[in-house]
Amino acid sequence: MDKKASLASRIGPALLPLCGIVLLIIINIIGDLLRDPSPGIFGPGAFLHIEWRAGVGLIGAVIDILNHSSKIIILALGMSIVIATRGIDLSVGSIMAVAGAIAATLTVSGMPALAAIGIALAASIACGVWNGALVAGLRLQPFVATLVLMVAGRGIAQMITDGQVVTFQDPLLAYLGNGRPAWLPLPMPLLIALALLAMTALVTRRTAIGMLIEVVGDNPRAARLSGVRAGTIIAGAYAFSGLCAGVAGLIAASNIKAADPHHAGLMLELSAIFAVVVGGGSLSGGRFSLLGAALGGVLMQTLTATMYARNVSAEVAPLPVAMIILLVCIAGSPAAREWWRSRRRGVPV
Amino acid sequence: MDEQPPILEARGVIVEYPGVRALDRVDFDLRAGEVHAIMGENGAGKSTLINVLSGAVRPAAGTLRLGGDAKWHSSPREAEQAGISTVRQEVDLIPTLSVGENVCLCRQPGRWGGFGGIDHRAIRRRADAALQRLGLRIDARVVLGELPIALQQMVAIARALDIQSRVLILDEPTSSLDADETRRLFEIVRRLRGEGLGIIFISHFIEQVYGLADRITVLRNGRNVGTWPAAELSRSRLVEAMTGRNIEQARARQVERDRAATQREVALSVDGVGRRRVLAPTSFDVARGEALGFAGLLGSGRSELARLVFGAIHPDHGRISMQGRAIDGGVRASIAAGMAFTPDDRREALALDLSVRENIILAMQASRGALRSLPRSKQREIANHYIRSLNIRTSDAESPVRTLSGGNQQKVVLARWLAMQPRVLILDEPARGVDIGARAEIESLIASLRRDGVAIVLISSEVDELARVCDRVLVLRDRAPAGMVEDVSETAILARIAGRDENAEERDG
Numbered sequence: 139m140d141k142k143a144s145l146a147s148r149i150g151p152a153l154l155p156l157c158g159i160v161l162l163i164i165i166n167i168i169g170d171l172l173r174d175p176s177p178g179i180f181g182p183g184a185f186l187h188i189e190w191r192a193g194v195g196l197i198g199a200v201i202d203i204l205n206h207s208s209k210i211i212i213l214a215l216g217m218s219i220v221i222a223t224r225g226i227d228l229s230v231g232s233i234m235a236v237a238g239a240i241a242a243t244l245t246v247s248g249m250p251a252l253a254a255i256g257i258a259l260a261a262s263i264a265c266g267v268w269n270g271a272l273v274a275g276l277r278l279q280p281f282v283a284t285l286v287l288m289v290a291g292r293g294i295a296q297m298i299t300d301g302q303v304v305t306f307q308d309p310l311l312a313y314l315g316n317g318r319p320a321w322l323p324l325p326m327p328l329l330i331a332l333a334l335l336a337m338t339a340l341v342t343r344r345t346a347i348g349m350l351i352e353v354v355g356d357n358p359r360a361a362r363l364s365g366v367r368a369g370t371i372i373a374g375a376y377a378f379s380g381l382c383a384g385v386a387g388l389i390a391a392s393n394i395k396a397a398d399p400h401h402a403g404l405m406l407e408l409s410a411i412f413a414v415v416v417g418g419g420s421l422s423g424g425r426f427s428l429l430g431a432a433l434g435g436v437l438m439q440t441l442t443a444t445m446y447a448r449n450v451s452a453e454v455a456p457l458p459v460a461m462i463i464l465l466v467c468i469a470g471s472p473a474a475r476e477w478w479r480s481r482r483r484g485v486p487v
Numbered sequence: 488m489d490e491q492p493p494i495l496e497a498r499g500v501i502v503e504y505p506g507v508r509a510l511d512r513v514d515f516d517l518r519a520g521e522v523h524a525i526m527g528e529n530g531a532g533k534s535t536l537i538n539v540l541s542g543a544v545r546p547a548a549g550t551l552r553l554g555g556d557a558k559w560h561s562s563p564r565e566a567e568q569a570g571i572s573t574v575r576q577e578v579d580l581i582p583t584l585s586v587g588e589n590v591c592l593c594r595q596p597g598r599w600g601g602f603g604g605i606d607h608r609a610i611r612r613r614a615d616a617a618l619q620r621l622g623l624r625i626d627a628r629v630v631l632g633e634l635p636i637a638l639q640q641m642v643a644i645a646r647a648l649d650i651q652s653r654v655l656i657l658d659e660p661t662s663s664l665d666a667d668e669t670r671r672l673f674e675i676v677r678r679l680r681g682e683g684l685g686i687i688f689i690s691h692f693i694e695q696v697y698g699l700a701d702r703i704t705v706l707r708n709g710r711n712v713g714t715w716p717a718a719e720l721s722r723s724r725l726v727e728a729m730t731g732r733n734i735e736q737a738r739a740r741q742v743e744r745d746r747a748a749t750q751r752e753v754a755l756s757v758d759g760v761g762r763r764r765v766l767a768p769t770s771f772d773v774a775r776g777e778a779l780g781f782a783g784l785l786g787s788g789r790s791e792l793a794r795l796v797f798g799a800i801h802p803d804h805g806r807i808s809m810q811g812r813a814i815d816g817g818v819r820a821s822i823a824a825g826m827a828f829t830p831d832d833r834r835e836a837l838a839l840d841l842s843v844r845e846n847i848i849l850a851m852q853a854s855r856g857a858l859r860s861l862p863r864s865k866q867r868e869i870a871n872h873y874i875r876s877l878n879i880r881t882s883d884a885e886s887p888v889r890t891l892s893g894g895n896q897q898k899v900v901l902a903r904w905l906a907m908q909p910r911v912l913i914l915d916e917p918a919r920g921v922d923i924g925a926r927a928e929i930e931s932l933i934a935s936l937r938r939d940g941v942a943i944v945l946i947s948s949e950v951d952e953l954a955r956v957c958d959r960v961l962v963l964r965d966r967a968p969a970g971m972v973e974d975v976s977e978t979a980i981l982a983r984i985a986g987r988d989e990n991a992e993e994r995d996g
Contacts, residue, residue, distance in 0.1 A: 346852045346860040349845055356838035363799060363836060364903065365822040365853040424840045 151418020151430035154470045155437040158416070158462070162440045166199075169448055185447070195323020199443070207439030208331035209234075209386040209403075211432045213410035214417070215338050216266075216379030218431040221414050223355045223372050224423030225273060225280035227379045230410060232291025233265045234387030234403030239295040241311060241388055242304040242397035251310035259384045265291065266380020270373030284376075288407070295399035305396040315392025327389045331432075334385065338378075339428050348426075351375065355423025409438045416466055437466070493552075494519045494685050495540070495571070495654050500549035502535050502709075504890070507882060509535040510546065511709045517654060517685040522676065524688045524700035524717070527729055528922035530880050530892035532709040533689055537658055540687070541573040542566030554653065572647035573656040580643055582632030587614035589631050590646045617645040621675045637668035641675065648679070655679060656687045661695055662920050665785065665948075673699055691922055693722060705729055730924045751777075754942035755826070755911045757796055760805030766791045767967035768805055773911065773942040778933065780957035781946040782980050788966040789946050790831055793913050796944075797821050797828040809910065822854055825910035829900045829917060831946070836900045839889040843881050844870035846888050847902045854907070873902035878928065894925035901932070912936065913944040918952060930956060950980050 166185040170177070177184040188198035213230050220227045237258040244254035265287060272283035306312075317326045342348030354361045354368045361368045386406070391397045415421065416437060417430025441462055445455040468474060493516035502510040510532050517523050527533050538544035540551070542560030551559050553569055560566035563573065580589045587610045614627035623641055631639060640660055647655060657676070661669045676699060680686055690696055696703065696717070703720055705712040705728040712728045752775045761768035766788045773779045781789040794800040796807055798817040807814045809824045821828075827850075830836050837846055847870045852861050861869075870884040877898045881891055888899055897917060904912060914933075918926045933943055933956060947953050953960050953975070960972040962983040969986065972979045 344860065345858050346855070347857045349841075349852065350857050352841060353838045353845070353849060356840050357835075360836050360838055360849075361853075362818060363828065363830060364850040365819045366849070367819070367853075367857075371857070424838070 149429065151427035152433050154418065154466065155413075155416050155430060155433035157469070158437045158466045159433065159440050162437075162444050162462075166444055166447055190323070195318050199447070201325070201328075203439050203443045204436065205325040205328045206443070207436045208325075208327035209389055210406065210409050210413055210435035210438050211331040212334055212382050212386045212389075213406055214413035214431040214435045215334055215428060216375075216382030217407075217410040218414040218417070218419050218426045218428060219338075219342070219351060219375045220280070220379045221355075221411070221419045221421060222351050222423060222426035223375045224358070225372065225375065226284065226411065226421070227266075227269060227376060227383075228281065228284040228407050229265065229269060229287035229291055230379060230383035230386070231403035231405065231407045232288050232295070233262050233380055233383035234390055234406065235295035235397075235399050236265065236291050236298070237262045237384040237387030238391030238397040238402050239298040239304070239399050242306045242391055243298055245306050245308040245311055246304055251308045254308075255311070255314075255388060258388060259381060262380045262384025262387065263377050264380070265383075266377040267373065269380065270376035273376060274369040274372040292399060295397075295402075299397055299399050301399070303396050303398045303400075307395070311388075311392055312395050313392070315389045315394075327393075330385065330389065334382070335428060335432050342428070347371075352424055352426065356425075410435070412463065413438055416463075416470065418470075491518050493517055494554055496552040497536075497540065498550045498552075500536070500539055500551075501547045502532075502539060502544060503547050505882065507709075509709050510539070513549075513706070513709070513711045515540075515704060515711065515714075517687060519653070519685050520680055520683045521701040522680055522686045522688050522699050524690065524696045524703045525706060526689075526693075526696060526703060526725065527706035528894070528924040530708075530895060531706040531729070531922075533706055534658070534892070535709075536706065537573065537656055537687070537689065540566070540654075541571055541656055567647075567652075570653035571656065572652040572654065573658065574640070574643045574647050574660060575658050580631055580639060580646065582630070582639075584631060585627065586618075586625055586629050586631050586634070586642055587611050587627030589642055590614040590617050590627070592646065614645070617648060618642075620648065621645055622678065623675075635668075637664045637671070640664065640668075641672065644675065652684060654685045654687065656689075658689045659691070659920065660688075661690055661692065669695065691920065693725065693923075697722070707731055726923060729922070730927075754809065755796070755944075756808050758806045758808075760792075760795050760802045760807055762791075762795060762800060762803045765800060765966065766795060766963075769961075769963075769968045770805075771961050771971070773944060775910075775940045775942055776937045777959070778937060778943040778945055778957045780953040780960035780975075780980075781944065781963060782950065782953055782960050782972075782984055783963035783969070784984060785948065786966075787963040787984075789963045790915055791966070792963065793828065793915050793944065793946055797826060797913060799828070819854075822850065822907070825907075826913065827904035827907055827909035827911070828913040829897075829904060829915060831916040831919060833893070833896050833900055836903075837888050837896055840887050842885045843874065843879070843888055843891070843899055844884040846899050847873055847884075847906060850903050851906050869906055870902075873898075873905065877902055877905075877932070894921040897921055897925070897929075901929070905936075909941060911942045911944065913946075915946040916948065917945070918947065918949070950977050950984075953980060 163185065167179060170185050177187065180186050182189065185199050188196055188200060191197055217227055217230065240261055241254045241258040244257060245251050269284050269287060272278045272286070273280050313326065315327055318324060319326070319329070322329060342351065350361070350366055350371055353366060354371050358368050387403060390402045413434030414431045417434035418427045419431060441459050445459065450458060495517040497513070497515045500510050500513045501508070513532070513536060515536065525533050525536060535544065539546050542563045542565055545559060545561065550557060553571065560569055581592070591610045591613055611627050618625055618627065621641060621644060623645065625634070625638060625642070631642060634642070660672060664672060676686060688696070688700060700717045702714060703717050703725065704714040705725065707729060753772045754775045756772040758770050759768040769792055771779065781792060783789045791800060795802045798821045801817065809826070812824070814820050814824050844866055848861055848866045855861065867884060873879065874881060874884060879898045879902065880895050888896055891899065917929050921929070933945070937943060945953065945956055954977045957975055960975055960980050962969045962972060962980065964984065964986060970983055972983055
């Protein structure tokens with residue numbers, strides 16, 4: 139009973155983004171069929187067509203979407219932990235730029251890629267610790283505290299690359315964003331995102347960390363009075379978010395084999411926040427759902443992909459995207475939930 | 488006398504929440520010009536009934552007749568427009584706005600149909616009129632947050648009455664007021680009764696109910712046990728009706744005070760602990776199995792002393808030790824040494840959206856550290872044990888604490904600390920906002936903990952509670968110790984608090 143109930147409370151928040159994704163897929167299928175009904179639903183050229191190509195692995199539109207959504211998924215994991223502590227991390231996009239800039243510059247200067255990656259990730263964690271110190275130590279409001287690094291981060295990234303876009307040829311660094319392991323026929327970014335999701339879920343739910351994060355977010359004073367190290371947990375959340383941003387930044391740089399301090403991760407903090415919120419995370423802290431946040435990330439990417447597939451020009455694409463976001467938010471709003479519940483029970487409101 | 492038709496009449500009200508029937512065919516009526524008290528233990532359904540009458544909750548069945556029209560109000564606003572005004576337990580005003588703005592909140596008179604901005608002069612005029620009706624002399628321009636809680640409460644009533652009200656609901660209006668403030672509030676209530684308002688009054692304080700109410704309705708487990716004229720209902724019958732228990736048993740338990748003079752073994756010793764601008768240096772000790780009280784007026788420093796000892800406020804001088812070992816590492820060190828503390832405001836202690844189970848095991852888990860998770864089966868076992876032994880009313884251990892009534896939430900906080908098996912338990916106002924039944928349960932719990940050798944520190948603003956429970960009482964006045972009452976009685980404590988004591992000069996510390 140207890141197990142079932144708690145499982146339901148973890149899966150529940152994931153239903154909303156899932157519905158959104160299914161809705162978009164249906165839109166795409168219908169759109170494709172109207173244009174050219176010959177491939178059917180799963181045939182070659184159809185939206186849901188997935189094919190095995192020797193030497194490459196699984197390919198298809200769906201795989202592409204999942205692959206491209208991995209950066210948002212990874213950011214959303216860190217973001218959902220931060221939001222669960224009543225915080226917010228606006229600096230993740232800038233940290234992505236910093237991580238990419240460090241890794242690219244160091245490999246170009248001749249350092250082995252593994253060491254460069256390690257240093258880039260360490261720097262990302264340091265950025266997160268900086269945010270955490272401002273929030274937990276100085277008790278700055280998270281919005282303001284992370285705004286500092288959001289602005290400063292791009293400056294730091296440009297300082298590192300000297301204001302240039304740094305291209306690199308290092309095969310290992312390029313593999314992160316473009317490769318596919320021989321033994322698993324899926325793109326690396328997607329595998330990294332799934333691995334991070336599994337690890338984060340395991341660490342937060344197998345230990346008491348998840349519950350303590352939720353207590354700190356729900357009522358920080360109660361947490362402190364019960365002996366919870368609230369400051370450590372909050373600082374840890376930002377450090378983890380920094381790490382996630384670093385990983386996403388490496389993937390972003392690897393994708394284009396270049397570190398672009400101006401554009402890497404631009405506006406992605408907002409996508410990550412939306413992914414968390416649509417996945418059931420409340421900005422006032424408390425309960426979080428990693429699966430919900432991850433599916434929220436997939437929903438964001440599916441939206442973008444749908445705009446391309448439906449030939450919506452880049453200039454007007456934000457409008458339909460915003461409309462669909464609005465629709466999903468309305469469906470998940472407390473008012474809508476209330477309405478559903480009352481209908482199911484048949485009690486007049 | 489009965490010929491007068493009721494202005495408000497509810498019949499057969501049923502309210503159901505998942506797994507619980509909060510109200511079961513409850514009838515209730517209210518006449519013009521009467522104060523009608525609703526009494527009952529926590530979870531008896533008082534709040535639910537208030538919510539139904541004030542339009543906040545829609546019942547599954549039942550009828551409501553208000554004056555001529557018979558219909559349920561679908562929102563508090565609609566109920567307000569129909570003439571039912573509610574003043575809730577927690578003052579739900581906005582502390583950063585002025586008194587006048589609060590009185591007119593949501594009904595700001597606008598210029599040119601609201602497009603010309605807010606008409607501040609009209610606000611002042613209306614607020615002044617509303618305050619005058621209650622005989623209050625408050626400048627409507629003062630920022631609300633700067634007023635004492637008692638006045639804020641009266642502003643809340645002024646706000647509720649700004650419209651043409653026929654029914655006024657007062658939900659625990661006196662829970663944060665002292666005796667003097669309560670008297671002023673009652674004058675206002677009587678004045679409104681004289682104007683012909685029907686007033687529904689909810690309070691845990693029996694004396695206040697008898698001092699004010701014309702009729703009393705008792706709820707128990709969601710049912711209406713009965714309605715009596717206050718003059719015809721004795722106090723012991725009232726308590727019996729509320730608890731369903733015989734009062735003699737309860738009294739016997741209260742009287743049970745085993746002061747077996749065993750060997751005194753100091754559990755906690757506090758030496759000159761204080762902090763600038765918070766509390767002058769204070770010393771005391773508590774022995775195993777002893778109950779020490781902290782008495783004093785609100786703001787005397789009694790809660791601050793508890794927090795300094797527990798490490799929630801960092802003391803800037805003094806020494807705290809348990810069994811010879813000094814403790815100065817904040818809350819975590821105090822907990823590790825075997826101290827436990829329940830704050831006076833339970834909302835400060837609970838994560839309301841988390842489950843009963845998670846709230847109960849919280850301190851235990853925190854002391855183990857985040858990485859060593861308490862196994863789920865063990866968590867459930869502990870939670871269920873305390874739900875049973877403390878008689879916590881909840882549908883199961885996984886319900887969010889938010890769904891529990893106040894007294895049961897308080898028991899969840901207690902369970903959290905009992906699970907730690909503390910050596911010293913500091914309770915700040917454990918009985919605040921808790922009904923007599925739960926109060927008796929808490930007192931008997933204290934007695935049994937003492938038998939097990941736990942040292943108790945009890946902070947209370949109710950002197951009779953201190954006199955009943957404690958062996959010694961430390962009195963605080965104006966953020967400084969004002970002496971220890973060794974021979975505990977209500978008069979001795981009160982004399983110390985008032986400073987009338989002949990030995991008032993010899994202060995501790």
